[in-house]
Amino acid sequence: MTSPGHSCNIETKGLTKKFGGFTAVDGVDFCVNEGEIFGLLGPNGAGKSTIIRMLTTLSRPTSGTATVAGHDIVRDPHKVREMVGIVSEKMIMYDRLTPRENLRLFGRLYNVPRRALDDRIEELLTIVNMTKWADTQIGKFSTGMRQRINVVRSLVSKPRVVFMDEPTLGLDPQSTTEIRKLIQRLNRSDGLTIVLTTHIMNEADVLCGRIGLIDKGRIAAIGSPSELKGRITEKGRTIVDLDLFDPPPDAADRLSRAESVLSAAQTENRVKVMVSRENAFEEVLSAVRENGLRLRNASVSSPSLEDVFLHFTGRSMVDEVKDKVPMKGGHGPWRRSGSGRVR
Amino acid sequence: MKIAHLLKHSIWIAQKDLLEFSRNRMLLVMLIIFPLFMMVLTGYIFPTGSTLKDMPIALVNQDINDGVYGNESVALIVDLEEMGQRSGYFDFRTTGSESEARDLITKGRMSGAVIIGHNFTKDIGSGKQGPVTVLYDQSKPQISLQVMAALDSAISRTGTLKAASTVNRTIGLDKNASSALVTPFKVSNKGTVPGNPSYFQFLAPGIMMLLVMFSVMQGLPRAISHEKETGTFDGILAAPTSRFSIIMGKTLAQSVRGMTQGGIVLLLAIVLFGVTVNGPLWLVIGLLLLGIFSFIGVGITITSIASDEETAQMFMMLLQFPMMFLSGVFFPVEQMPWYMQYASKALPLTYAIQAMRKVIVLGAGVQDILTEVVILFGFGTVLLFVAIPLFKRAMSK
Ligand SMILES: Nc1ncnc2c1ncn2[C@@H]1O[C@H](COP(=O)(O)OP(=O)(O)OP(=O)(O)O)[C@@H](O)[C@H]1O
Numbered sequence: 010m011t012s013p014g015h016s017c018n019i020e021t022k023g024l025t026k027k028f029g030g031f032t033a034v035d036g037v038d039f040c041v042n043e044g045e046i047f048g049l050l051g052p053n054g055a056g057k058s059t060i061i062r063m064l065t066t067l068s069r070p071t072s073g074t075a076t077v078a079g080h081d082i083v084r085d086p087h088k089v090r091e092m093v094g095i096v097s098e099k100m101i102m103y104d105r106l107t108p109r110e111n112l113r114l115f116g117r118l119y120n121v122p123r124r125a126l127d128d129r130i131e132e133l134l135t136i137v138n139m140t141k142w143a144d145t146q147i148g149k150f151s152t153g154m155r156q157r158i159n160v161v162r163s164l165v166s167k168p169r170v171v172f173m174d175e176p177t178l179g180l181d182p183q184s185t186t187e188i189r190k191l192i193q194r195l196n197r198s199d200g201l202t203i204v205l206t207t208h209i210m211n212e213a214d215v216l217c218g219r220i221g222l223i224d225k226g227r228i229a230a231i232g233s234p235s236e237l238k239g240r241i242t243e244k245g246r247t248i249v250d251l252d253l254f255d256p257p258p259d260a261a262d263r264l265s266r267a268e269s270v271l272s273a274a275q276t277e278n279r280v281k282v283m284v285s286r287e288n289a290f291e292e293v294l295s296a297v298r299e300n301g302l303r304l305r306n307a308s309v310s311s312p313s314l315e316d317v318f319l320h321f322t323g324r325s326m327v328d329e330v331k332d333k334v335p336m337k338g339g340h341g342p343w344r345r346s347g348s349g350r351v352r
Numbered sequence: 353m354k355i356a357h358l359l360k361h362s363i364w365i366a367q368k369d370l371l372e373f374s375r376n377r378m379l380l381v382m383l384i385i386f387p388l389f390m391m392v393l394t395g396y397i398f399p400t401g402s403t404l405k406d407m408p409i410a411l412v413n414q415d416i417n418d419g420v421y422g423n424e425s426v427a428l429i430v431d432l433e434e435m436g437q438r439s440g441y442f443d444f445r446t447t448g449s450e451s452e453a454r455d456l457i458t459k460g461r462m463s464g465a466v467i468i469g470h471n472f473t474k475d476i477g478s479g480k481q482g483p484v485t486v487l488y489d490q491s492k493p494q495i496s497l498q499v500m501a502a503l504d505s506a507i508s509r510t511g512t513l514k515a516a517s518t519v520n521r522t523i524g525l526d527k528n529a530s531s532a533l534v535t536p537f538k539v540s541n542k543g544t545v546p547g548n549p550s551y552f553q554f555l556a557p558g559i560m561m562l563l564v565m566f567s568v569m570q571g572l573p574r575a576i577s578h579e580k581e582t583g584t585f586d587g588i589l590a591a592p593t594s595r596f597s598i599i600m601g602k603t604l605a606q607s608v609r610g611m612t613q614g615g616i617v618l619l620l621a622i623v624l625f626g627v628t629v630n631g632p633l634w635l636v637i638g639l640l641l642l643g644i645f646s647f648i649g650v651g652i653t654i655t656s657i658a659s660d661e662e663t664a665q666m667f668m669m670l671l672q673f674p675m676m677f678l679s680g681v682f683f684p685v686e687q688m689p690w691y692m693q694y695a696s697k698a699l700p701l702t703y704a705i706q707a708m709r710k711v712i713v714l715g716a717g718v719q720d721i722l723t724e725v726v727i728l729f730g731f732g733t734v735l736l737f738v739a740i741p742l743f744k745r746a747m748s749k
């Protein structure tokens with residue numbers, strides 16, 4: 010996926026990880042440019058965390074390798090560690106220590122000189138508005154406060170690259186927004202290269218310059234959100250959203266019989282119809298009338314990353330993550346159930 | 353430079369661990385409660401040699417002729433009762449018959465019985481030995497053993513006195529000469545250090561060593577598996593820190609914790625239980641450090657083999673249980689059957705406790721415990737050579 014004549018800050022080459030006979034990551038190739046926010050988007054178990062663990066040298070690839078900031082993760086893990094920061098799925102911090110003590114410990118482990126470290130800690134705590142809490146034990150903090158500390162902890166050594174594994178996991182909508190803003194700010198003002206994973210399409214959409222769609226350990230597609238959506242709407246394909254009064258359960262089936270309708274999917278009283286031509290709106294409306302359906306509202310909608318995922322993997326990501334994502338309030342305070350996994 | 357980094361990182365990691373530890377009130381309290389609990393419990397439940405106190409013993413006198421007790425048996429009973437009172441060991445109760453005495457023992461109301469035979473006075477008068485039977489409670493073998501020994505010696509002491517007075521009377525030797533004739537040897541028991549050590553004096557060195565060595569053995573796997581489980585270990589592993597610094601820092605922290613624990617046990621033993629340290633204090637500290645050193649390898653090995661806290665816990669149970677009982681913390685190794693003594697000799701804890709006991713109880717110097725020191729050092733070194741590669745392998749998975 011490397012564009013010629015252009016060097017990648019992070020480049021994976023056939024990156025593969027097997028656990029016993031199970032292949033969690035299967036020959037993944039991608040390139041992340043300097044100063045970019047790159048998102049790995051995929052459902053649970055897609056292999057996102059495993060990729061992050063390999064790139065941060067926490068796990069050795071079974072085969073293939075990658076270079077991060079110019080260093081090979083297999084041959085030169087120590088050098089890689091010096092260059093990168095990590096925000097892991099589980100928060101990296103000691104509850105009985107204060108934010109300052111936590112940051113100081115990690116700053117020291119990254120060999121940041123004493124004076125510079127004190128300044129850096131002050132600066133980071135200011136960024137996340139936590140100076141007031143600098144000397145309170147973390148155990149007393151809310152999840153949102155903890156995550157702010159968790160994110161700036163990864164920055165204490167001034168890394169050029171930061172890997173973030175589901176940085177908004179388990180946060181309420183407000184904290185989620187805060188962390189997203191922080192990520193954008195770090196990227197824009199410091200030119201930080203960020204690789205983040207998420208299973209929230211909207212998050213990938215708003216945060217990432219480019220996205221790698223990942224499913225069952227493989228990259229299904231790579232590109233900016235608009236590029237990816239464009240690949241669906243190329244050749245004039247259009248999505249029409251219908252809002253119906255009391256539709257029969259087979260409304261989608263009936264509509265899909267119309268000539269230029271490629272597919273139709275129904276959720277309650279809404280039917281999403283994909284048509285093959287841009288000017289097929291009229292045709293959809295007459296199909297609605299012919300089938301005796303009563304229309305409340307209709308609009309041409311642009312494709313979402315959901316549609317993109319469905320298109321490239323043949324699977325709906327929403328189905329996969331439905332249980333994890335409450336309908337309201339961002340992706341709410343649910344706690345992950347599968348975290349007891351042995352690593 | 354490299355080494356300096358290595359050491360600095362270890363110290364920071366250790367410092368972090370100790371800071372966390374010092375903020376955990378519960379753990380700090382346990383540091384005191386646990387040894388106290390252990391000493392009080394073991395100090396009072398295990399036999400200390402003088403468990404004989406007011407043991408109820410049935411006295412049956414069958415030496416009756418025409419409704420009158422024989423004078424020899426009456427004299428013996430008077431002597432026994434007096435001895436029982438003086439020593440406080442026995443509380444003799446006159447009982448009607450042998451069958452009644454047996455019944456009382458079966459019911460657990462008596463710990464034993466002394467039965468003076470039918471023709472006691474007559475036999476003695478006619479130059480024969482007077483028959484005395486001692487019944488004991490077979491359901492309490494340990495106690496019975498002591499009861500029998502004490503009764504035996506009480507009866508024979510009375511017999512000796514009687515013999516001496518007979519000699520005095522019949523041959524006309526003076527008192528001293530007649531006792532010398534009857535008991536030609538004079539035995540006096542003395543320890544090699546002054547004073548009469550209590551059971552705590554025996555117990556304290558063992559408990560101190562046990563707790564200190566276990567604290568590294570448990571603390572290391574627990575500290576690391578806990579960090580793995582909470583995810584903080586990833587933070588350390590992802591930092592440019594050598595694996596060596598990690599294990600060294602953790603070990604350092606656990607050693608400090610172990611030494612604190614040891615110091616507390618010693619203090620408690622001295623202040624609360626009247627234990628005295630007869631050897632040099634620096635040697636006590638040195639032995640604690642050596643004990644810790646000898647167990648670091650065990651701790652690291654468990655850490656490397658067990659991937660999670662539960663497995664680690666299981667391994668530790670498996671090792672600790674036999675060690676607690678086989679290494680002679682609560683009773684001397686020599687009291688065990690020979691095959692168990694061999695098992696005991698295979699445990700480093702045995703030597704550590706043996707050495708510590710020599711220093712604290714007997715006031716030994718280094719030259720007296722050289723064997724133990726060499727064994728402990730050797731054990732620790734060999735295990736480190738096994739453990740470090742294991743740890744490295746476990747970390748690079
Ligand atoms: N140490 C391990 N041993 C065995 N299987 C593992 C291990 N780590 C991960 N896996 C498996 O590899 C697959 C990918 O896991 P991974 O954690 O990378 O997924 P993910 O995309 O991060 O999912 P999630 O959204 O749940 O975080 C899963 O099926 C998981 O069960």
Ligand SMILES: [Mg+2]
Binds near residue numbers: 057
């Ligand atoms: Mg994950």
